[in-house]
Amino acid sequence: MLSRIAESLFWIGRYVERAEDTARILDVQTSLLLEDATLDEHQTCHGLLSIMGVEDAPEHVDLQHVLAALAYDRTSPASIASNIAAARESARRARETLSVPLWEVINPTYRDIASGTFATRRSPAVFSWVRERAALINGTADATMTRDEGWQFLMLGRCVERADMTSRLVATAALASSGASDQWTATLRATGGYEAFLRTYRGLETERAAAEFLLLDRLFPRSVVFSLNRAEQCLDNLDAGTRAGFHNEAHRMLGRTRADLEYRSLSDVLADLPAEMERLQRTCAMATEAVTGRFFAGAEAKEWHGMGGGR
Amino acid sequence: MSAMFQGYGSTGPAFDEMFDGDTLRRPYLRLRESLAQMTTPELVSRVEALQAGYLDQGVTFDIGGEERAFPLDILPRVIEMDTFSTIEAGVQQRVKALEMFLADVYDAGEVFEDGVIPRRVITTSNHYHRQAATVRPANGVRVHVSGIDLIRDNAGEFRVLEDNVRVPSGVSYVMTNRRAISSALPEVIAEHRIRPVAGYPQKLLAALRAAAPAGVADPTVVVLTPGVFNGAYFEHALLARTMGVELVEGRDLECRRGRVMMRTTHGLEPVHVIYRRIDDEFLDPVHFRADSVLGCPGLIDAARAGNVTLANAVGNGVADDKLVYTYMPDIIRYYLSEEPVIKNVDTWRCGDAEAREEVLDRLDELVLKPVDGSGGKGIVIGPRASKEELDELRQKVIDDPREWIAQPVVQLSTVPTFVDGELGPRHVDLRPFAVNDGNRVWVLPGGLTRVALAKGELIVNSSRGGGSKDTWVLAGPAPEGLSADPVDLAALAGVDEDAVAPEPGAEPDIEPDIEPDIDTELDREPEDASADQPESAAEPVVEPVEAIPTAQTEAAAPPGPASSPGPALGMAEQEQQQQQQRARAPHPSRRTDATTVEGDLSC
Missing domain, CATH: 3.30.1490.270 (Dna Ligase; domain 1)
Known part of the structure; x- marks a missing residue:
């Protein structure tokens, strides 16, 4: 498969996941701000922007500003609108390799943004719309794409992004709360895993249990460890046939980080959760670079420096 | 006459393809009968469904950065079997002559010695490339794909308006239009016997494979596109997908030791045939424009060494410029000892x-x-x-x-077209597409009919309010009178190997899907083009040629700010900022191709 196409597929996976997870995070935070009068809007918003990687936030930020930066504003690279547009742009570049049904769910999703319909949707309806579109895209991909290399890259992108975004979700929960178990409940709800969590821990709701569930649960598909595991599987499929060790730098990094999370004591991991989550996010970024170097580097065209036209 | 066509005023000198005064012309007998059962409101609702469908699926093109639905008129243009046989013969003859002419021009030059055309006409052409001299293509083919533009004069006779033997485009609409009309007018389609168009990608692929360098048993074919910003990107992607080959950009290719390779996740893999949709000037910065980032350095040398086939061949532009056009009748007589089937x-x-x-x-x-x-x-x-x-x-x-x-001053013929709730005559042209595999020149039954939607307007460009029509070539003789008897299949058996597949049922299952996002490169006019155009829509002053020339310059890819779908570029930039901000890797669109080549790409 062409390196350029592989790269596009990887980024479709990432962008769609990022849009979806951003919607999940915003969903939790906006409803918390509405429900919990004790929360300081300014502080929460600042924390949220910083966790989502928006750094040039002005002195005073309110919810309106956050929604613009993370949902509606197409000039803000972290916004849902930008991410969907970028996913569609990647899809356009890889269009001849995508299944037609897949393209035909990605494109109308983008059309909603381009036509301005998206901007008229308000929270929380807008967030469930994003989740539904993401589910439609992922489901269509799942149902129509052959499990070839392209699929592996799509999945790899999705899993790396999901690990990264779940870590941000955990960080937001750890950020504001300091004891507010509402925050964790809402976070679990945002991942759609609240009931599963309750069943798993038999109704025992603690911060510690919630963090454990979101980080380490091997069966919950949005947990960090689950996502890293899947990403490793994709890399394994891409580099099949190695008998000893791992030759792929990305594989090593993701594997090490996952093992590190799993084999350390929970208390140790939770001791400084925000820093731990930042480390995880850095791993995801470095793994992406390694994947790029290993599989997509060919996409970097050599430049021709001519001295003039033809002969 | 059915109510629908009441008051259809085909006046003026232009030839109307449906009506001769008040008399219905033969090709349209059955169409009118099919439509007779339909009321105008019903037709309106189908037009709306058709338009909504194209919009939903994104069959659109950009005007000044705004995406608009690509207008497709609901009424097809019908061409009878016999009429099309003439077109077919004429196009085949023309392509054969053009092939022989190109082979001669880039080799012995006998056509000059024999005084058919002055050598100066060729050597002074901007499109004459010495790089193509003495290169003998693998199977002798230089014009793998051609689009010979035709109009119908006031007497109804087809005339050649222009030859396109570089990178003619528009064939994707022929396929998407047929699918769209099949779903908009299923019963009308069912009552006709129309030659299918969906086989085009297979014919093209066969021709490209046949053109592979000698000794390559199982050639790797690719489609080379200038990139996603090109107006015809949709077409490139559709052709690559329906042929099942890779769609590559210049930066996906690399030339090593006179061979062309593509960069894959498993390293470099060889490429043998390149269906390039980039103009000569941008193909290879070593030989042509040094600032081009659309092509790949070394391509020309690889092609000259016979290690890769470029389709269409480099240097074909000498054969389709305005001055050579005037010599075409003589060129046909000289090489083929025949009179031109279709006149200039x-x-x-x-x-x-x-x-x-x-x-x-x-x-x-x-x-x-x-x-x-x-x-x-x-x-x-x-x-x-x-x-x-x-x-x-x-x-x-x-x-x-x-x-x-x-x-x-030539009028274009008119065909009934449904505009603003009523039928009226609108001017059309026709671009049949021909594929040459070295043994036979195959003409796609039909072709792209472009229609000027404004009343009296003769410019068929979609950038100037033009649209297109599905073009039906009937697979059998027209019904006598209004007979609705099914066509006798046996009688047709000898007509053409692919003539009689009924539509749409037996249409080959190749998916020329209606694609979101059609961009119409056909209409990438240099901005100043319109300045010289007649302004009034009502006056029959024609410059139909203007509708076409830019179709060839599709490699004039990167749109200026005006036609660029802003977000795409902006996205890349934002993403780069994002990369810096978040230390998260950016979008793959770190590309620069769209922005680095600036200035006049259309040469």
């Missing part, structure tokens, strides 16, 4: 003294075109020009007669 539009070369005299006499009734002009530059339409303009023109022609050709 009458054209005078002002370089010939006799012709010049006549042209100067009739300056106020002719259209004058500079030989080198493209996109309508410098064209003077006699009946619309002021006395001062004519005087100025006269002086120019006298000063430099070789730079001018003259043509009479």
Whole structure:
């Protein structure tokens, strides 16, 4: 498969996941701000922007500003609108390799943004719309794409992004709360895993249990460890046939980080959760670079420096 | 007459393809009968469904950065089997002659020695490339794909308006239009026997494989696109997908030791045939424009060494420029000892003294075109020009007669078209597509019909309010009277190997899907083109040629700010910022191709 196409597929996976997870995070935070009068809007918003990687936030930020930066504003690279547009742009570049049904769910999703319909949707309806579109895209991909290399890259992108975004979700929960178990409940709800969590821990709701569930649960598909595991599987499929060790730098990094999370004591991991989550996010970024170097580097065209036209 | 066509006013000198006065012409007998059962409101609702469908699926094109639905008229254009046989024969003849001409021009040059055409005409052409000299293509084919533009004159006779043997485009609409009309008018389609168009990608692939370098048993074919910003990207992607081959950009390719490789996740893999949709000038910075990032350095040398086949061949542009066009009838006679099956539009070369005299006499009734002009530059339409303009023109022609050709004002034929809730005559042209596999020139039954949607308008460009029509070539003789008898299949057996597949049921299961996002490169006019166009829609002054020339310059890829879908570029930039901010890797669109090549790409 062409390196350029592989790269596009990887980024479709990432962008769609990022849009979806951003919607999940915003969903939790906006409803918390509405429900919990004790929360300081300014502080929460600042924390949220910083966790989502928006750094040039002005002195005073309110919810309106956050929604613009993370949902509606197409000039803000972290916004849902930008991410969907970028996913569609990647899809356009890889269009001849995508299944037609897949393209035909990605494109109308983008059309909603381009036509301005998206901007008229308000929270929380807008967030469930994003989740539904993401589910439609992922489901269509799942149902129509052959499990070839392209699929592996799509999945790899999705899993790396999901690990990264779940870590941000955990960080937001750890950020504001300091004891507010509402925050964790809402976070679990945002991942759609609240009931599963309750069943798993038999109704025992603690911060510690919630963090454990979101980080380490091997069966919950949005947990960090689950996502890293899947990403490793994709890399394994891409580099099949190695008998000893791992030759792929990305594989090593993701594997090490996952093992590190799993084999350390929970208390140790939770001791400084925000820093731990930042480390995880850095791993995801470095793994992406390694994947790029290993599989997509060919996409970097050599430049021709001519001295003039033809002969 | 059915109510629907009541008050259809086909007046004026133009030939109407459906009505001869009040009499229905034969190809449309069955169409009118099929539509007779339909009321106008019903038709309106189907038009709405058709338009909504194209919009939903994103069959759109950009005008100044705004995505618009690509207009497809609901009423098809019908061409009878016999009529099309003539077109087919004419196109085949033309392509054969063009092939022989190109082979001669880039080799022995006998056509010059024998005085058919002055050598100067060729060597002074911007499209003459020495790089192509003495190169003998693997299976002798240089014009793998061609689009010979036709119009119908006032007597209804088809005429060649222009040859396109570089990178003719538009075939994707032929396929998407058929699918769209099949779902909009299923019962009408069912009552006709229409030759299918969906087989095009397979024919093309077979021709490309046949053109592979000698000794390559299982060639790797790729489609080379300037990139996603090109107006025809949709078509490139559709062709690659329906042929099942890779769609590559210049940066996906690398030349090593005279061979072309593509970068894959498993390293470099060889490429043998490149269906390139990039103009010559941008193919290879080593030989052509050094600032081009659309092509790949080394391509030309690899092609000259016979290690890769470029389709269409480099240098074909010498055969389809305005001046060579005027010699085409002689060229056909010279190589094939035949009379042209389809005539040219009458054209005078002002370089010939006799012709010049006549042209100067009739300056106020002719259209004058500079030989080198493209996109309508410098064209003077006699009946619309002021006395001062004519005087100025006269002086120019006298000063430099070789730079001018003259043509009479030609009407395009009209076909009923559904606009604003009613049927009216609208002007059309036709671009049949031909694929040459070395053994046979195959003509796609039908072709792209472009229609000027404004009343009286003769410019069929979609950027100027033009649309297209599904073009039906009937697979059997027209019904006698209004007989609804099914066509006798047996009688047709010998017509054509792929003639009689009924539509849409037996259509091959190749998916020329309606694609979101059609961009119409056909309409990438240089901006100044319109300045020279007749402004009034009502006056029958034609410069139909203007509708077409830019179709060839599709490699004029990167749109300026005006036509760029802003977000795409902006996205890349934002993403780069994002990369810095978040230390998270960016979008793959770190590309620069769209932005680095600037200036006049259309040459």
